[in-house]
Amino acid sequence: MQTILVINSKGGCGKSTISANLASYYATNGVKTAMLDYDPQGSTMHWLSARPAHLPRIHGIHACKPRSGLTRVWQMTVPPGTGCVIIDAPAGITGLAFQEMINRADAIVIPVTPSSIDIHATSAFVRDLLLIGRVRRSGIRVGVIANRVRRDAPQYEPLKRFLASLGIPFVTSLADSDSYITAAESGTGIHELDKEETAFEREQWAPLLKWLSAPDPGEMSEEARPRLNLVSITR
Numbered sequence: 001m002q003t004i005l006v007i008n009s010k011g012g013c014g015k016s017t018i019s020a021n022l023a024s025y026y027a028t029n030g031v032k033t034a035m036l037d038y039d040p041q042g043s044t045m046h047w048l049s050a051r052p053a054h055l056p057r058i059h060g061i062h063a064c065k066p067r068s069g070l071t072r073v074w075q076m077t078v079p080p081g082t083g084c085v086i087i088d089a090p091a092g093i094t095g096l097a098f099q100e101m102i103n104r105a106d107a108i109v110i111p112v113t114p115s116s117i118d119i120h121a122t123s124a125f126v127r128d129l130l131l132i133g134r135v136r137r138s139g140i141r142v143g144v145i146a147n148r149v150r151r152d153a154p155q156y157e158p159l160k161r162f163l164a165s166l167g168i169p170f171v172t173s174l175a176d177s178d179s180y181i182t183a184a185e186s187g188t189g190i191h192e193l194d195k196e197e198t199a200f201e202r203e204q205w206a207p208l209l210k211w212l213s214a215p216d217p218g219e220m221s222e223e224a225r226p227r228l229n230l231v232s233i234t235r
């Protein structure tokens, strides 16, 4: 089972959108998929409630909402046979819940929008993330993706340099596209919309999906693992 955590301390960078599209991709490719929605707003649960019944089912767990009669651990248990778990993190997550998510994750996907405030905050978030023991020790897969990109986005260059210094890949750039809005409204993902109309978006998703399916980072060379460099964050 692979667990993918979509997280950034910044709000509105596309965590729920990317979580939903990941879940829809795996489900539609025959992988039994579950989602853990840690967001008190329940965006993922809302998306799941709009999902058409004829599409492959995705099991949703509202991780913030205690269900009576269940212990927390039992509540967070995914159905047997689940091949992929997507965790949609809320903005500004810290403390125990943050640690709990990191402990479950095999891969961490960090979306960032092309705003200098978001880019700066993301650099600080990545640095904090790498200070967490498990991420550093196990070489857990960590990657950043640009989201809602309108044109070539030169403002990402300092972030790219910072990530390169840490050995963290800048995996892909996703365009600002109405297809994501259409998919969100219909409980689907871009991989479940018309193939021709979403050809451009699918092309941009390919590097992310390839990166997620690459061999376990535990088997990667030392150079390929995230490094903890005491470099100052990007200005």
Ligand SMILES: Nc1ncnc2c1ncn2[C@@H]1O[C@H](COP(=O)(O)OP(=O)(O)OP(=O)(O)O)[C@@H](O)[C@H]1O
Binding pocket: 010, 011, 012, 013, 014, 015, 016, 017, 018, 039, 043, 089, 090, 091, 147, 148, 149, 174, 175, 176, 177, 178, 180, 181, 184
């Ligand atoms: N690539 C995209 N193209 C167009 N719209 C997008 C894209 N990504 C996200 N959006 C839109 O941006 C808004 C914020 O996205 P989303 O809710 O996924 O962010 P979030 O990081 O989960 O926010 P929060 O921190 O509040 O949980 C939503 O209205 C979503 O539809």
Ligand SMILES: [Mg+2]
Binding pocket: 015, 016, 017, 039, 043, 088, 089, 090
């Ligand atoms: Mg969200």
